[in-house]
Amino acid sequence: MSSIGTIGLLIALGLSLYSLVAFYLFNSNKGLKYLLSAKNAVYGTALFTTISVVAMLYALIAGDFSIEYVTQYTSQDLPIIYKLSALWAGNAGSLLFWAWILVLLAAVVTASKENKEFIPYASPIMMVVSVFFLFMINFVSQPFIQLSNVPLDGMGMNPMLQNPGMVIHPVTLYLGYVGFTVPFSFAMAALIMKNPGDQWIKLTRKWTLISWLFLTLGNLFGAQWAYVELGWGGYWAWDPVENASLMPWLTASAFLHSVMVQERKNMLRIWNMVLIIVTFGLTLFGTFLVRSGVVASVHAFGSSSLGAYFLIFTSLIILAALYLVADRINMLRQGNQFESYISKESSFLLNNLLLVGSAFSIFWGTVFPIVSEAVVGKKIAVGIPYFNQVNAPIGLAFTLLMGICPLIAWRKANFENIAKNFMWPWIIAIIGLLVIVFIGGITKPYALIAYTICVFVISSTLQDILKGVRVRKKLTGENLLVSLIRLLSKNRRRYGGYLIHMGIVMMIIGITGSNVFNSEAIKTFKPGETAVVGGYTISFKGLQQTTRDNMEVVYADLSVINNNNDMGNLQVEKVFYSKSEQPMTEPAIISTFKEDLYVLLTGWEENGSAIFKIHINPQIKWLWTGGWVIVVGVMFALWPGKGSGVGSRYIGRGEVSYGKRVS
Amino acid sequence: MEAVIGLAMLAGAIVIVGYPLIQKDIPNYKVKTAKNKPLAYEQQKEIVMSSIGEIEFDFNMNKLSVDDYQELKALYKEKAVQLLKENDKVSGVNETDLVRKLEEEIEADLKCFKESDADEKG
Amino acid sequence: MARGLVRKISLTGLVLVSLLLLNISPALASTQSDIENSLICPACFAEAMSVAACQDSTAQQIKEEIRQKLASGQTKEQIIKTYVDQYGEKILTNPPKKGFNLMAWIIPFLGIVMGGALIYLALGRWVKVPSAKKGRLKTKSGVLDDYYNARVEEEFKKYL
Numbered sequence: 001m002s003s004i005g006t007i008g009l010l011i012a013l014g015l016s017l018y019s020l021v022a023f024y025l026f027n028s029n030k031g032l033k034y035l036l037s038a039k040n041a042v043y044g045t046a047l048f049t050t051i052s053v054v055a056m057l058y059a060l061i062a063g064d065f066s067i068e069y070v071t072q073y074t075s076q077d078l079p080i081i082y083k084l085s086a087l088w089a090g091n092a093g094s095l096l097f098w099a100w101i102l103v104l105l106a107a108v109v110t111a112s113k114e115n116k117e118f119i120p121y122a123s124p125i126m127m128v129v130s131v132f133f134l135f136m137i138n139f140v141s142q143p144f145i146q147l148s149n150v151p152l153d154g155m156g157m158n159p160m161l162q163n164p165g166m167v168i169h170p171v172t173l174y175l176g177y178v179g180f181t182v183p184f185s186f187a188m189a190a191l192i193m194k195n196p197g198d199q200w201i202k203l204t205r206k207w208t209l210i211s212w213l214f215l216t217l218g219n220l221f222g223a224q225w226a227y228v229e230l231g232w233g234g235y236w237a238w239d240p241v242e243n244a245s246l247m248p249w250l251t252a253s254a255f256l257h258s259v260m261v262q263e264r265k266n267m268l269r270i271w272n273m274v275l276i277i278v279t280f281g282l283t284l285f286g287t288f289l290v291r292s293g294v295v296a297s298v299h300a301f302g303s304s305s306l307g308a309y310f311l312i313f314t315s316l317i318i319l320a321a322l323y324l325v326a327d328r329i330n331m332l333r334q335g336n337q338f339e340s341y342i343s344k345e346s347s348f349l350l351n352n353l354l355l356v357g358s359a360f361s362i363f364w365g366t367v368f369p370i371v372s373e374a375v376v377g378k379k380i381a382v383g384i385p386y387f388n389q390v391n392a393p394i395g396l397a398f399t400l401l402m403g404i405c406p407l408i409a410w411r412k413a414n415f416e417n418i419a420k421n422f423m424w425p426w427i428i429a430i431i432g433l434l435v436i437v438f439i440g441g442i443t444k445p446y447a448l449i450a451y452t453i454c455v456f457v458i459s460s461t462l463q464d465i466l467k468g469v470r471v472r473k474k475l476t477g478e479n480l481l482v483s484l485i486r487l488l489s490k491n492r493r494r495y496g497g498y499l500i501h502m503g504i505v506m507m508i509i510g511i512t513g514s515n516v517f518n519s520e521a522i523k524t525f526k527p528g529e530t531a532v533v534g535g536y537t538i539s540f541k542g543l544q545q546t547t548r549d550n551m552e553v554v555y556a557d558l559s560v561i562n563n564n565n566d567m568g569n570l571q572v573e574k575v576f577y578s579k580s581e582q583p584m585t586e587p588a589i590i591s592t593f594k595e596d597l598y599v600l601l602t603g604w605e606e607n608g609s610a611i612f613k614i615h616i617n618p619q620i621k622w623l624w625t626g627g628w629v630i631v632v633g634v635m636f637a638l639w640p641g642k643g644s645g646v647g648s649r650y651i652g653r654g655e656v657s658y659g660k661r662v663s
Numbered sequence: 664m665e666a667v668i669g670l671a672m673l674a675g676a677i678v679i680v681g682y683p684l685i686q687k688d689i690p691n692y693k694v695k696t697a698k699n700k701p702l703a704y705e706q707q708k709e710i711v712m713s714s715i716g717e718i719e720f721d722f723n724m725n726k727l728s729v730d731d732y733q734e735l736k737a738l739y740k741e742k743a744v745q746l747l748k749e750n751d752k753v754s755g756v757n758e759t760d761l762v763r764k765l766e767e768e769i770e771a772d773l774k775c776f777k778e779s780d781a782d783e784k785g
Numbered sequence: 786m787a788r789g790l791v792r793k794i795s796l797t798g799l800v801l802v803s804l805l806l807l808n809i810s811p812a813l814a815s816t817q818s819d820i821e822n823s824l825i826c827p828a829c830f831a832e833a834m835s836v837a838a839c840q841d842s843t844a845q846q847i848k849e850e851i852r853q854k855l856a857s858g859q860t861k862e863q864i865i866k867t868y869v870d871q872y873g874e875k876i877l878t879n880p881p882k883k884g885f886n887l888m889a890w891i892i893p894f895l896g897i898v899m900g901g902a903l904i905y906l907a908l909g910r911w912v913k914v915p916s917a918k919k920g921r922l923k924t925k926s927g928v929l930d931d932y933y934n935a936r937v938e939e940e941f942k943k944y945l
Contacts, residue, residue, distance in 0.1 A: 004668060043679070
């Protein structure tokens with residue numbers, strides 16, 4: 001098995017290198033046969049990488065402990081799903097996995113019919129990135145290294161990774177990371193082809209949005225995993241690795257918005273190029289952070305030479321891309337202009353400023369320990385409080401913009417239409433504020449500001465939809481229901497976006513509630529004792545012990561009653577894995593939209609009483625639910641057919657352009 | 664055994680990329696850029712018409728000022744009229760025919776109107 | 786007028802942001818977890834994990850120490866200071882806001898303010914306040930203008 005894997009990877013590397021040569025020959029007019037051959041080389045790369053991945057998966061499932069990687073990350077008693085997910089549990093395997101997604105994506109893009117003109121340029125750029133990853137797994141971090149003396153059993157997987165969240169989180173995250181290679185490649189192709197219009201944006205819109213969705217989900221699944229597995233009651237610790245996946249998300253969000261200005265007004269061409277380059281660079285930068293050990297991180301895979309390779313490759317490709325932009329800058333300069341200071345166009349600039357500013361602040365905080373050590377020679381840590389303090393105001397500001405921007409006019413906005421459009425949302429927001437203060441009894445300023453903003457965004461979005469229905473009714477004479485359905489389904493891009501905004505607002509509500517109002521208590525229960533904690537009546541019967549797959553479990557069944565409602569049983573566990581010395585504390589959670597009851601078994605005494613840590617985390621469910629709302633929003637916006645196209649162009653005087661509507 | 668599998672895989676790879684090369688070459692085609700492709704009438708019409716729709720919609724939503732609305736509407740309307748005219752010309756609708764047809768319609772309307780008028784009186 | 790509006794809006798924004806910054810620290814559940822959150826577990830410097838988040842024995846031990854110190858009447862500041870004296874500033878999850886560390890807070894906002902200024906300047910270059918109605922050259926009016934105009938008015942609704 002291991003030799004098939006090794007040979008497969010070598011051939012894949014050879015093919016990917018060959019494809020670059022063949023694409024080059026085609027592009028210098030040596031004949032169509034080179035294009036066909038190059039495309040086949042791309043497909044071949046995908047095929048042979050797939051063979052290696054299959055070989056690795058086979059080895060993992062069969063427990064072929066002659067392969068070092070299999071020994072390091074699995075054991076015989078590991079459940080089969082985790083044997084599969086061991087593919088991305090370690091350095092070499094996760095690089096193999098990454099390379100695999102990348103070459104598959106390259107093959108799909110190369111085969112697609114709609115981007116024909118771009119393929120000879122975009123495809124080789126994807127292959128350049130593929131060559132790098134294939135080089136890494138062939139020569140730097142090889143997954144198929146064999147052991148000379150084969151052990152009887154492997155060392156097992158880190159218990160923290162034995163969780164459904166860790167099966168899905170890396171997959172979604174990698175799909176998001178890798179996906180941005182597509183818009184990046186098309187952007188570069190557009191520059192090489194001297195075709196600086198918005199074609200590349202339209203062709204890759206689907207890819208960009210789907211990658212963004214995966215990145216969103218990757219982050220959320222990661223947060224959820226931390227919440228249900230790590231047992232500290234939180235879900236986001238601003239660890240460098242988490243930051244590394246949040247930064248490209250922020251810049252990609254900025255990109256998704258600013259391309260609209262280019263599509264509508266043919267402006268911001270240079271900025272969009274820079275944004276996609278930065279986003280792509282950040283997806284690689286994250287990997288550099290994780291693998292290099294330069295910053296302290298929970299996720300550190302251990303320091304290795306990998307980081308240096310990543311740093312060099314990332315720098316080279318970013319420099320090359322920026323050089324290309326600089327070289328073509330005259331072509332990118334914009335012809336159009338803004339008609340006024342306040343307009344939808346300029347509000348997009350503000351949105352971009354905040355999103356990129358937030359990404360920058362996170363970047364700065366992440367590298368600040370290095371900066372500090374280099375400049376003043378002092379080793380310090382920059383942790384959760386810093387990031388919260390800096391990002392909370394920025395985050396609230398761009399939440400506010402989500403309510404304002406959709407209502408601002410294109411071209412020129414004036415006082416009159418601003419006042420008209422915003423009157424009701426503000427009235428509702430103020431009523432909401434009063435309700436929150438006097439009925440909800442909330443007085444913490446941060447929460448008040450955040451909730452008021454959220455109410456404002458929701459009401460301004462709803463108002464916009466209602467008004468849209470009225471206007472449509474007036475123009476077409478349809479009845480209310482028909483015009484609502486047609487309005488939404490014929491402008492899916494806009495209203496899908498609104499739905500995504502609603503998802504983000506739900507997440508903001510969740511983040512606010514769980515950060516501002518969380519509370520915790522530590523309580524020792526004697527067997528048979530019942531106590532009231534945070535409004536929950538909790539009864540403890542006693543500790544029990546059991547054996548499961550590869551673990552010994554000490555657990556307590558707690559019955560929970562809240563407001564005379566039986567909330568069911570909580571099974572709180574301390575798990576001793578066969579291959580690990582430290583026990584894992586598995587929290588048990590009762591989750592409602594009001595709050596989560598989050599209980600940990602921290603220890604026990606000889607007399608049979610047990611010590612529990614009980615967190616009350618308000619509104620966390622909103623965060624996860626918001627994520628699913630975003631999924632629905634993206635699918636609504638992207639669903640093929642009429643209505644997913646971009647709107648018309650509001651360009652300057654005297655010209656009408658026929659932008660191709662891509663649906 | 665492993666050597667055989669390895670060689671077979673290598674051979675496969677070579678066949679995949681080599682096959683197009685030994686085929687009779689098709690002359691190199693120039694990659695056309697889409698920006699030169701003229702759009703069909705229906706597509707052009709859809710763009711212009713939906714732009715007018717959007718302008719109308721945004722104006723009614725208070726998202727376009729009166730000035731902008733008038734300017735953009737006039738701009739796109741002109742374009743739309745031009746498109747319709749050109750298409751009529753291509754599909755053989757003669758302008759004088761059209762004028763006559765319109766006049767006939769108006770007359771018919773008038774007649775109708777008179778008759779109903781007469782009916783009411785009668 | 787537009788410029789005046791921009792100024793007003795940005796001023797309001799500035800006031801809002803500074804209000805937020807003053808009110809910044811989200812109230813935490815208790816002094817205990819407050820302290821746990823502001824210290825890094827000494828066994829986990831490589832991971833920069835806070836005492837609150839860490840699950841290993843060193844963290845448990847420190848949690849217990851904090852509990853005892855609080856019970857004996859020490860304040861939050863005193864307790865944190867003991868640990869800083871023992872391990873150095875690197876034990877803090879949040880670097881003290883003084884000296885070079887201030888750069889950590891200032892630079893991001895400076896960046897945003899500068900970006901904002903850049904946008905403002907760029908807008909200044911891009912914005913062409915349209916001059917009052919340039920009389921559009923009316924194309925030669927034909928007999929059928931009304932007919933076609935009406936047709937456009939009718940047909941665009943199909944594309945709405």
